[in-house]
Amino acid sequence: MRELLEGxxxxxxxxxxxxxxxxxxxxxTPQTHIVEDLAQMAANGELNAECxxxxxxxxxxxxxxxxxxAGVRSFTATSSQGLLLMAEVVFCIAGMRFPVVMTCANRAIxxxxxxxxxxxxxxxxxxxxxxxxxxxxxxEALDLHIQAFRIAESPKIMLPVIVNMxxxxxxxxxxxxxxxxxxxxxxxxxxxxxxxxxxxxxxLSFGLVADPDYYTETRFAIKETHKDVLDLIPLVKExxxxxxxxxxxxxxxxxxxxxxxxxxxxMGSVCGTIKDxxxxxxxxGKKAGLLRIITYRPFxxxxxxxxxxxxxxxxxxxxAVSLGSYGPxxxxxRSVFSSKKKAPxxxxxxxxxxxxxxxxxxIKEVFKRLTAKEISEEYIDLKPELLEEKI
Amino acid sequence: xxxxxxxxxxxxxxxxxxxGQAIAARLVIDTAGVSTIVANSTGCLEVFSSKYPETAWGxxxxxxxxxxxxxxxxxxxxxxxxxxxxxxxxxxxxxxxGGTADIGLxxxxxxxxxxxxxxSICYDNEAYENTGVQRSGLTPYGANTSTTPLGMRSTxxxxxxxxxxxxxxxxxxxxxxxxxxxxPQDIQRKVKKALSIKGPKYLxxxxxxxxGWRHESIKTLEVGRLAVDTGxxxxxxxxxxKVTNVRKLTQIKPVEEYLKAQGRFKHLLSNPEEVKRVxxxxxxxxxxxxxxxxxxEKL
Numbered sequence: 001m002r003e004l005l006e007g008x009x010x011x012x013x014x015x016x017x018x019x020x021x022x023x024x025x026x027x028x029t030p031q032t033h034i035v036e037d038l039a040q041m042a043a044n045g046e047l048n049a050e051c052x053x054x055x056x057x058x059x060x061x062x063x064x065x066x067x068x069x070a071g072v073r074s075f076t077a078t079s080s081q082g083l084l085l086m087a088e089v090v091f092c093i094a095g096m097r098f099p100v101v102m103t104c105a106n107r108a109i110x111x112x113x114x115x116x117x118x119x120x121x122x123x124x125x126x127x128x129x130x131x132x133x134x135x136x137x138x139x140e141a142l143d144l145h146i147q148a149f150r151i152a153e154s155p156k157i158m159l160p161v162i163v164n165m166x167x168x169x170x171x172x173x174x175x176x177x178x179x180x181x182x183x184x185x186x187x188x189x190x191x192x193x194x195x196x197x198x199x200x201x202x203x204l205s206f207g208l209v210a211d212p213d214y215y216t217e218t219r220f221a222i223k224e225t226h227k228d229v230l231d232l233i234p235l236v237k238e239x240x241x242x243x244x245x246x247x248x249x250x251x252x253x254x255x256x257x258x259x260x261x262x263x264x265x266x267m268g269s270v271c272g273t274i275k276d277x278x279x280x281x282x283x284x285g286k287k288a289g290l291l292r293i294i295t296y297r298p299f300x301x302x303x304x305x306x307x308x309x310x311x312x313x314x315x316x317x318x319x320a321v322s323l324g325s326y327g328p329x330x331x332x333x334r335s336v337f338s339s340k341k342k343a344p345x346x347x348x349x350x351x352x353x354x355x356x357x358x359x360x361x362x363i364k365e366v367f368k369r370l371t372a373k374e375i376s377e378e379y380i381d382l383k384p385e386l387l388e389e390k391i
Numbered sequence: 392x393x394x395x396x397x398x399x400x401x402x403x404x405x406x407x408x409x410x411g412q413a414i415a416a417r418l419v420i421d422t423a424g425v426s427t428i429v430a431n432s433t434g435c436l437e438v439f440s441s442k443y444p445e446t447a448w449g450x451x452x453x454x455x456x457x458x459x460x461x462x463x464x465x466x467x468x469x470x471x472x473x474x475x476x477x478x479x480x481x482x483x484x485x486x487x488x489g490g491t492a493d494i495g496l497x498x499x500x501x502x503x504x505x506x507x508x509x510x511s512i513c514y515d516n517e518a519y520e521n522t523g524v525q526r527s528g529l530t531p532y533g534a535n536t537s538t539t540p541l542g543m544r545s546t547x548x549x550x551x552x553x554x555x556x557x558x559x560x561x562x563x564x565x566x567x568x569x570x571x572x573x574x575p576q577d578i579q580r581k582v583k584k585a586l587s588i589k590g591p592k593y594l595x596x597x598x599x600x601x602x603g604w605r606h607e608s609i610k611t612l613e614v615g616r617l618a619v620d621t622g623x624x625x626x627x628x629x630x631x632x633k634v635t636n637v638r639k640l641t642q643i644k645p646v647e648e649y650l651k652a653q654g655r656f657k658h659l660l661s662n663p664e665e666v667k668r669v670x671x672x673x674x675x676x677x678x679x680x681x682x683x684x685x686x687x688e689k690l
Contacts, residue, residue, distance in 0.1 A: 021473035022466060050469035055501030059462035062455065062498065066430060066466025069453050072473050074466070092455045198428045198451035198467060200480055205446035207454035214443050 008033030071197030094129030116355020260289030409608030573615030605654025
């Protein structure tokens, strides 16, 4: 059914269709509408889940850890400081291989306090073992949640998933979406059958001490599973398309890259603006393209290499920084081409931090600055006059 | 041995000899029985009972972090409610005094306030023993710990124990009690009682630690009894906020006997003022809970 919905509402509906048994979250802007909507659905009897209103994000993550350990499909949502407060538990959930699904309404990190969108929160837990995907629009955010449970609970995978959606831009934006029927979701996503759980008939211990003789292999095992994730995601995308009739998800999206000379690499909602600029440039005969990274963790190295190996200039556009080094996405895209014979010049541009608008002009500026000379980390739309202010 | 009693907290764990926590933990879980799920905080008990590839636990047991066992237990309880099996399964979260009264207090308060049907156990060995005897919020006044060492300007821990029982009671939870590793029947009775009540329950068990308290391993029971018999660790029970049971003392011992039995307090003995301060704490307890058995003159 096609309907006009706020992004948060669309995601809440998608989560409801996935029938989680336990939902726990703590209020934080711009995530709150999602759990408010879920709470209303539970109050109306449309959602048969235990909603646990906790006293912090640390406990929200711990509640879904415990619920997932008890063998029940579990969901949480957060943003920014909330994700950072969860960080300790986030690592545990992946280390203990619980298939929790979380929405991250991407938002900047303090200080200074800023409630608006960038990707610093998600980037901060990139090494935790969680699968991370980024939605471009509300429809994709909705679809990725349904796929997330399927991927996470796949017996070969058993890893948690963060579905990233840009705070406000997607969480509060209105979009006409195609809301799938319960029957279709049920046929795509079977009921969760845990491999192991806290079961009084089969008492197992979870979360043991692993000394130097055992610890390394726990990390190696997740690394190996991430390879399986990269194989599984395209298959899940295919199967999703068969049932739902649209091609959401996947590892990357190649937009007009085939003959492109200049390609931007980016994640999330900004890709819509970038596509508009590319269309405009194409009309003028300029060979521009976009490589949109949908699956950020595991990092789809081969897919990126295949898409960019024949391109001469690449601009990584990112809404996050790694203070003291190059941009995190820039460094990773460059690493794809290390020791490869065919490699583009990969330059990096930072923009959209703390919700600063990324306009068509911002993107045109990137294409303009993208010359044969490698640029490592240029800020677009920087206001130099603010840096000169005496305090 | 086919006819040996099966413990749900088995032998083979790596606790120190004379560890009061190991004694209490076994009593708790054996009393709770096989139909129990345990969420354990990081700490001595977790470390000495769950070193991969071995486990001492005969019930489903989970550890993830230091401060979150009550939140993990909340999630387990919510999941059991969703599955419709909560009425048949006990959920216990357990932590040391640091995991309960310090780093885990927020999550514990949240669990109590939300009314989860979970029994929380605090194994109170009165310091961060696992990391080398640092002071916690439940370290008693005057204790010499590695972060309240003695010196020109220090006579040990400058603060009394955090009033965890009052904090628990302030949440309006239906059952709050203290016990001691040295009174097995008291622990058994209180765990049974607690698990018969629906809602959040709190049981704080005094567990002597030979390493941190600096007494011989064979003195665990003696030291634990002295804590109770001096009035320093009253064994009390509250139901619906009212005291329903107090372990009365026929012969109350002076606190010196407790202090001199442990290395952590020895320095206090040379200073009568310090001993008086500790005695005042005991006297307060004796008065507050009416610990002394009064034999009627008419009899």
